[in-house]
Structures are given as structure tokens and as C-alpha cells.
Amino acid sequence: MSIRNMPRWRTLLIGGALAGAGALSIGAADNYFEISKNLEIFNELYKELNIYYVDDTSPGKLMKTGIDAMLGSLDPYTNFIPESDIEDYRFMTTGQYGGIGALIRRKDDKVYISEPYEGFPSAKAGIWAGDEIYKVDGREVRGMDTDEVSKLLKGQAGTTVEVTMLRGDAAPMEYSLTREEIKIPDVPYKGFLDADSTVGYIKLNSFTQTASHEVRTAFKELKDHGMQRLVFDLRGNGGGLLREAVNIVNLFVPKGELVVETKGRIAEWDKTYRTLSEPLDTEMPMVVLVDGGSASASEIVSGALQDLDRAVILGERTFGKGLV
Known part of the structure; x- marks a missing residue:
């Protein structure tokens, strides 16, 4: 007899017996039954809609709508990342992506190149800041937002994208660009407040896999050049x-300090994060700048440095992400 056709009381009885053996609780068996029943209902409905609905349907779009509605009933930070968005996810975690190497911006209904990165495909092809992106692979992009255009321009390194650009009143310019692997630095700028200052400044834009290494390198370089105080x-x-947030805190506080704890539904997955290495500096005065866009890992770093009396926080109320 399959579990689908098994009487519910028997499912509960088996669950209770296994619970006595320490393997499965009645509650777990009940949940399993509910999951199985609802998956069967969903599968039947999904099949019926795709076969018999009066208009043509897209199975992929129907599934995405269902997933979005399900996750939308939960917290705002539980997300599904489809395969088509894998480049965006890779960029978020590594700072790397396959693309033409340029910043873009939207003005009115047009998208422009705001900065071609030196040494990358857009700059090497002769594209200028201020050039309008008119078409990507033959598709006109006027009216699209920057996220839509960015997805068209990104892709696997080594693949080709055809771009039509407009520059002033000149005729449209056609470019065949081969995408390259592009790494956006987590620390785009480091330096001193002025030429005679001993106050160093480090700007951290994101927390990818190289964030703590980049902050460490920037800090050591500034300290070697006479930095006595830091604005982070x-x-x-x-x-x-x-x-990476924990690793950055570790640069400025002693080994063994509690930084953050994670807790969830499954107790075995709870984790405590402590500093594991010897710090770079525990004495240099620090100010951490934050604003409403400082969220998640930024709030962990700033909060930990403040709670450990290692830095002063200055700026605006942070984003306030309830789940990190």
C-alpha cells in the first residue's frame, strides 16, 4: 500500500511508534502527511491548468507565479533564484560577472553608459560615457529600466553580444562585444581625508568573498603611510x-570575541560566530559611517564594533533588517 492511500490513522500510528524509538514524532508525521496531500493537489491543479485552460499558458510562468505567491506570504528575505538569474546571484556573492564592463544609468526613457571600465570590452571598443544604448542583440531597449538592460548585457564570459549605440547626432554605431569576467572591488576607494591628514578613509561597498581581504590590504597600506585614525x-x-562580516570585525577586535549568533527552526543548525584570528589593530580610534542603505552584514559589523566598544557609529538610522 502506498503512503498516498494509507489511512491517516495508520500513518499517525506508525509515526507514534517511531517517535517512541526516537526517530519520528507524531507532529513530524502529521506534517509529512499534509505536505504530501498538498503537493498532490498542487500537481493536479498545475496539470489541469496547463492542459485544459481556455487560453495558452506558459508552464514556466505559471510555476513562477505560484512560487512568488508562496514566498510572498513569508518574510521579505526568503527568495527563489531561478537559473536565469544565476549571474546576478554570482555577482552578489563574488562581485564577479560576465559582461561588457560598464556602469549604466537611466534618464527619461533612455539608458546611457555612465562609465566604461578601463581595460574591459566597452572601453576597448571605443564606447564613451554618455553614449546611449539603443539596441542589444537587435532588441530596442528604450523604455526599459537599468535592471532589464543589465540582464541583456550580462552573460557567460566568452560569449558575444551585439550592441547598437547612439552618440549625439552621429549615425548609429554597431559593436560586437565579447563578454569578459569582470570583478567589482568591494573597496572601491581608500585614502586620507587630505594631503596632510592622519585620518584614513576606507569605503566598503559590499561583502563578497574578498571583502575582508580587501579591507585588510587597504588598512595595512594606510597604516604604513601614517594613518592614526580611521573612518570606515x-x-x-x-x-x-x-x-565576511565576522572576518572584518575580527580585523579590529581580539580573538575569541562573540560577534553574532544565528538561530532557526532546526536547533542543530544554530551557529555562534566568534573571531578566530589575531586582529590587525585593537587600539586605533575608529568611526563607522552608516545610513538607511546600510543593511544586513553592514548592521552586524557596525553593531558588533559598537557593542564591543571598538568604534563610534555616526550617520543615520540603518535599514533595520529583521532577519540577517
Whole structure:
């Protein structure tokens, strides 16, 4: 007899027996039954809609709508990342993506190149800041937002994208660009407040896999050049990898300090994060800048440094992410 056709009382009885053996509780068996029943209902409905609905349907779009509605009833940070968005996810965690190497911006209904990165496909092809992106692979992009255009321009390194650009009143310019692997630095700027200052400044834009290494390198370089105080800028930093947040705190506080704890439904998955290495510096005065765009890992870093009396927090109320 399949579990689908098994009487419910028997399912509960088996669950109770196994619970006595320490393997499964009645509650777990009940949940399993509910999951199985509802999956069967969903499968039947999904099949009926795709076969018999009066208009043609897209199975993929129907499934995405169902997934979005299900996750939309939960917290705002539980997301499904489809295969088509894998480049965006890779960029979020590594700072790397396959693309043409340019910043873009939207004005009115047009999208422009705001900065071609030196040494990458857009700059090497002769594309200028201010050029309008008119078409991508033959598709006109006027009216699209920057996210839509960005997805068209991104892709696997080594693949080709055809781009039509407009520059002033000149004739449209056609470019065949081969995408390259592009790495956006987590620390885009480091330096001193002025030429005679001993106050160093480090701007951290994100928490990818190289964030703590980049902050460490920037800090050591500034300290070697006479830095005596540090301004650490986390404004607009929406977060990233938790482990990197802990590693950055570890640069400034002693080994063994509690930074953050994670707790969830499954107690065995709860984790305590402590500093594991010897710090770079525990004495240099620090100010951490934050604003409404400082979220998640940024809030962990700033909060930990403040709670451990290692830094002063300055700026605006942070984003306030309830789940990190």
C-alpha cells in the first residue's frame, strides 16, 4: 500500500511508534502527511491548468507565479533564484560577472553608459560615457529600466553580444562585444581625508568573498603611510556574506570575541560566530559611517564594533533588517 492511500490513522500510528524509538514524532508525521496531500493537489491543479485552460499558458510562468505567491506570504528575505538569474546571484556573492564592463544609468526613457571600465570590452571598443544604448542583440531597449538592460548585457564570459549605440547626432554605431569576467572591488576607494591628514578613509561597498581581504590590504597600506585614525564607510552597503562580516570585525577586535549568533527552526543548525584570528589593530580610534542603505552584514559589523566598544557609529538610522 502506498503512503498516498494509507489511512491517516495508520500513518499517525506508525509515526507514534517511531517517535517512541526516537526517530519520528507524531507532529513530524502529521506534517509529512499534509505536505504530501498538498503537493498532490498542487500537481493536479498545475496539470489541469496547463492542459485544459481556455487560453495558452506558459508552464514556466505559471510555476513562477505560484512560487512568488508562496514566498510572498513569508518574510521579505526568503527568495527563489531561478537559473536565469544565476549571474546576478554570482555577482552578489563574488562581485564577479560576465559582461561588457560598464556602469549604466537611466534618464527619461533612455539608458546611457555612465562609465566604461578601463581595460574591459566597452572601453576597448571605443564606447564613451554618455553614449546611449539603443539596441542589444537587435532588441530596442528604450523604455526599459537599468535592471532589464543589465540582464541583456550580462552573460557567460566568452560569449558575444551585439550592441547598437547612439552618440549625439552621429549615425548609429554597431559593436560586437565579447563578454569578459569582470570583478567589482568591494573597496572601491581608500585614502586620507587630505594631503596632510592622519585620518584614513576606507569605503566598503559590499561583502563578497574578498571583502575582508580587501579591507585588510587597504588598512595595512594606510597604516604604513601614517594613518592614526580611521573612518570606515558602510553607507549604502546592503550586505552580503555573513562570514565576511565576522572576518572584518575580527580585523579590529581580539580573538575569541562573540560577534553574532544565528538561530532557526532546526536547533542543530544554530551557529555562534566568534573571531578566530589575531586582529590587525585593537587600539586605533575608529568611526563607522552608516545610513538607511546600510543593511544586513553592514548592521552586524557596525553593531558588533559598537557593542564591543571598538568604534563610534555616526550617520543615520540603518535599514533595520529583521532577519540577517
